[in-house]
Amino acid sequence: MNSQAGMETPLTQYIKGNGASLGLKEYEAIGGYTALKKVLQSMTPAELQQLVMDSKLKGRGGAGFSTGTKWSLVPMGPEAPKRKYLIANADEMEPGTFKDRLLLEGNPHQLIEGMILAAYAIQADISYIFLRWAYRSAAVLLKKCLEEAYAAGYLGQHIAGSDYKLELYLHTGVGRYICGEETALLNALEGKRATPRAKPPFPQISGLFGKPTIVNNVETLSCIPHIVNNGATWFRNLSSSEDSGTKIYGVSGKVRNPGAWELPMGTTIRELLEEHAGGMLPGYQLKGILPGGASTDFLTGDHLDIKMDFAAVAAAGSRLGTGTMIVMDDKTCPVGMVHNLQHFFAQESCGWCTPCREGIPWVEKILWSIEQGAGRKEDLELLDMHTKFLGPGNTFCALAPGAMEPLQSALKYFRPEFEKHIEQKKCPYANHTH
Amino acid sequence: MSQNKADTNASIQQPSSAKPGGTELSVAERALIDHEISLVPYRKAAVIEALKIVQQNRRWVSDESLDAIARYLDMNAAEVDSVATFYNLIFRRPVGRHVMLLCDSVSCYIMGCTELYRSLQQRLGIEFGHTTSDNRFTLLPNCCLGCCDHAPALMIDDDLYRDVKPMELEGILKHYE
Numbered sequence: 001m002n003s004q005a006g007m008e009t010p011l012t013q014y015i016k017g018n019g020a021s022l023g024l025k026e027y028e029a030i031g032g033y034t035a036l037k038k039v040l041q042s043m044t045p046a047e048l049q050q051l052v053m054d055s056k057l058k059g060r061g062g063a064g065f066s067t068g069t070k071w072s073l074v075p076m077g078p079e080a081p082k083r084k085y086l087i088a089n090a091d092e093m094e095p096g097t098f099k100d101r102l103l104l105e106g107n108p109h110q111l112i113e114g115m116i117l118a119a120y121a122i123q124a125d126i127s128y129i130f131l132r133w134a135y136r137s138a139a140v141l142l143k144k145c146l147e148e149a150y151a152a153g154y155l156g157q158h159i160a161g162s163d164y165k166l167e168l169y170l171h172t173g174v175g176r177y178i179c180g181e182e183t184a185l186l187n188a189l190e191g192k193r194a195t196p197r198a199k200p201p202f203p204q205i206s207g208l209f210g211k212p213t214i215v216n217n218v219e220t221l222s223c224i225p226h227i228v229n230n231g232a233t234w235f236r237n238l239s240s241s242e243d244s245g246t247k248i249y250g251v252s253g254k255v256r257n258p259g260a261w262e263l264p265m266g267t268t269i270r271e272l273l274e275e276h277a278g279g280m281l282p283g284y285q286l287k288g289i290l291p292g293g294a295s296t297d298f299l300t301g302d303h304l305d306i307k308m309d310f311a312a313v314a315a316a317g318s319r320l321g322t323g324t325m326i327v328m329d330d331k332t333c334p335v336g337m338v339h340n341l342q343h344f345f346a347q348e349s350c351g352w353c354t355p356c357r358e359g360i361p362w363v364e365k366i367l368w369s370i371e372q373g374a375g376r377k378e379d380l381e382l383l384d385m386h387t388k389f390l391g392p393g394n395t396f397c398a399l400a401p402g403a404m405e406p407l408q409s410a411l412k413y414f415r416p417e418f419e420k421h422i423e424q425k426k427c428p429y430a431n432h433t434h
Numbered sequence: 435m436s437q438n439k440a441d442t443n444a445s446i447q448q449p450s451s452a453k454p455g456g457t458e459l460s461v462a463e464r465a466l467i468d469h470e471i472s473l474v475p476y477r478k479a480a481v482i483e484a485l486k487i488v489q490q491n492r493r494w495v496s497d498e499s500l501d502a503i504a505r506y507l508d509m510n511a512a513e514v515d516s517v518a519t520f521y522n523l524i525f526r527r528p529v530g531r532h533v534m535l536l537c538d539s540v541s542c543y544i545m546g547c548t549e550l551y552r553s554l555q556q557r558l559g560i561e562f563g564h565t566t567s568d569n570r571f572t573l574l575p576n577c578c579l580g581c582c583d584h585a586p587a588l589m590i591d592d593d594l595y596r597d598v599k600p601m602e603l604e605g606i607l608k609h610y611e
C-alpha cells in the first residue's frame with residue numbers, strides 16, 4: 001500500500017469501477033481485516049482513540065469535526081453504560097454528492113472493518129449502517145458482506161478470537177434528507193419522525209435509545225483501517241495541507257469528465273476542474289461553483305486556486321462540505337438554479353421549527369416569481385432578510401442555515417442577474433422553465 | 435444512458451398471503467415484524483420497519499393496514515400515521531405497478547431533468563404525484579439519487595438509469611409492463 005507520498009489512494013485503489021465490488025476473499029488478499037486483528041491483539045480502546053486523535057482525521061460528513069475528539073467524549077470504563085452504539089451515516093442525500101456511494105458499492109468490507117474498529121474504540125456492542133433507500137445495489141452488497149463477515153468471525157461473539165463482541169445491522173431509510181442530520185437519524189432509527197434533537201445532551205452521552213452513540217460518515221469510517229495499518233504520521237502526510245488524509249472529491253455539471261477521485265486533502269479547485277474533470281464542455285463557461293454540495297456558498301472563477309480543505313474553503317467564504325462540487329455554467333440561470341435548491345430545502349425541511357418551515361417556502365416562492373418575470377425590486381431585500389433570519393443560531397438545526405448559503409452568495413456574486421430578471425420582467429436565459 | 439440493475443427481489447411486488455387492504459396482518463407479516471421487535475427495546479420502535487414490511491407486501495399502506503399495524507404495536511393510528519406521512523417513500527395512496535423516481539435536484543437540473551420531465555409528462559400523460567390510468571406507472575420527484583456525475587438520473591422500481599436522454603425514454607419504459 002506504499003507508493004509515492006502524496007500519490008496514495010488508500011480508500012479507492014482497489015475499487016475496480018464499473019460497479020464491481022470487493023468480496024471478502026479479495027479484501028483479505030489486499031490486507032483487509034489485518035488492522036482489526038492487530039487492534040484486538042495489541043491495542044486498548046484508549047490507544048486506538050489516541051491513534052485516531054493523532055491522525056487528525058476530521059469527519060467527512062460535512063461539518064469537519066475531529067473524529068478523535070468526538071470519540072473521546074464517550075463515557076468509558078467500568079462505570080460507563082454497558083450498551084453503546086456506533087452508527088455509519090450512509091444517508092447521502094445532499095444534492096450534488098455521490099462519494100459515499102463509491103465506497104459503499106466498491107469496497108463495503110472496508111467500511112465494515114472501519115466500523116468494527118470504531119465500535120471497539122468506544123466499546124460499543126451494537127452497530128448500524130443507516131443506508132438511504134435509493135442505494136439498492138449497495139443494500140444487496142452490504143447484506144452479503146455482513147453475512148461473510150459474521151461467517152468469518154469478524155462480527156458476533158469473540159471477534160477474531162478476542163473477548164470483544166459486536167452486532168452489526170443494516171437499516172434502510174425511507175427517504176428524507178433530514179435523516180442525515182445525526183440526531184434526526186437517531187429518531188428515525190427509534191421509529192419516530194426524523195426531527196432533530198436538542199443538544200446537549202450530545203449523542204456521545206445520550207444518543208440512540210438514550211445510550212452513548214457515535215455517528216460517523218462512511219468516508220470517515222473507511223479511513224480507520226488505513227490509519228491503523230500505516231500510522232498517524234503517514235495519514236497526516238497524505239495531504240498537501242493542514243487537514244490530513246485523502247479526500248474523495250467530485251465534480252458534476254457541464255464539464256467534460258464529471259466524476260469522483262480520491263486525491264490529497266487540499267487539492268486545488270483548479271486541479272479538480274481542469275485536470276480531473278477535464279475542464280468545461282465546449283461552448284460553456286464557468287460561472288460559479290458550489291464547492292461541497294447544495295448547502296455551501298457559491299465560489300466563482302476567481303477562487304480556482306483555493307485549496308479544497310476545511311480552513312481554506314472557509315477562508316474563501318464557503319465550506320468544504322462533502323467535497324463534491326457542482327459547477328454552474330454560463331447558460332444555466334443562477335435564479336433558476338437557486339430556486340431549484342430552495343425547492344429542495346423547502347420540501348425537505350422537517351417542519352419542526354417555524355423560521356425554516358415557513359421561511360424557506362417563502363424564499364422559494366419569491367425566487368419563482370422573479371424567475372417567471374413577476375419579481376419586484378423589494379423582493380431582493382426580502383431575500384436578504386431571510387438569509388439573516390434563517391442563518392446560524394436562528395433555527396433548530398443546520399438545514400436552514402445550509403439552505404441560505406447558496407442564496408446569500410448568489411445574491412452577492414450574481415445580483416445583477418437577479419436585477420435583470422426584475423427589470424426585463426422575464427428570465428434572460430433560454431432554458432428557464434420548469 | 436447506462437443502467438445499474440440491483441439484484442433484489444423487486445421490493446414492490448404483487449401481494450402474497452395478505453389481501454391488499456386486508457384488516458389483519460398476515461402470519462408472514464407478523465413473523466417479520468416480530469423479528470424487528472426483537473431487535474429494539476420496545477415495540478413501537480419497530481413501527482417504521484413494520485410500515486416497510488407491510489408496504490413491501492401490499493405495495494401501499496391503506497388506512498386499514500395502518501390500523502392493523504397500530505393495533506399490533508400497541509400504538510394509536512394517528513401516531514402511526516404521523517410517522518408514515520413523514521417519510522417520502524411510505525405510500526399512503528395506491529401506486530401503479532411500477533414506481534418511477536425522477537431526480538429533480540441541482541446537478542440533474544443543470545443537466546436537463548426538466549426536459550426529461552416534460553417528455554415523461556407527454557408520454558405518460560401524468561404529472562408528478564400521479565398514476566397512469568392503466569395503473570402501470572406512478573411518477574414521483576426524488577431528491578438527488580447520488581449519481582450526479584451521470585445526471586440526469588431516474589429510478590424505476592429498483593433499477594437506476596443514468597445519463598438519460600429524452601429520446602431514450604421509450605426504450606427504457608418498454609421494460610416495464
Ligand SMILES: Cc1cc2nc3c(=O)[nH]c(=O)nc-3n(C[C@H](O)[C@H](O)[C@H](O)COP(=O)(O)O)c2cc1C
Nearest residue numbers: 059060061089091092093180181182216217220398
Ligand atoms: C440537514 C443535514 C443533513 C446531513 N446529511 C448527512 C448525510 O447524508 N451523511 C452524513 O454523513 N452526514 C450528514 N450530515 C452531517 C451529520 O449531522 C453528522 O455531522 C455526520 O454524519 C458526522 O459524521 P462525521 O463526523 O464522520 O463527519 C447532515 C447534516 C445536516 C444538518
Ligand code: SF4
Nearest residue numbers: 350351352353356397
Ligand atoms: S431548521 Fe428546518 S430541518 Fe432543522 S429542525 Fe428546523 S424545520 Fe427542521
Ligand code: FES
Nearest residue numbers: 537542578579582
Ligand atoms: S442531483 Fe440528480 S443524481 Fe444528484
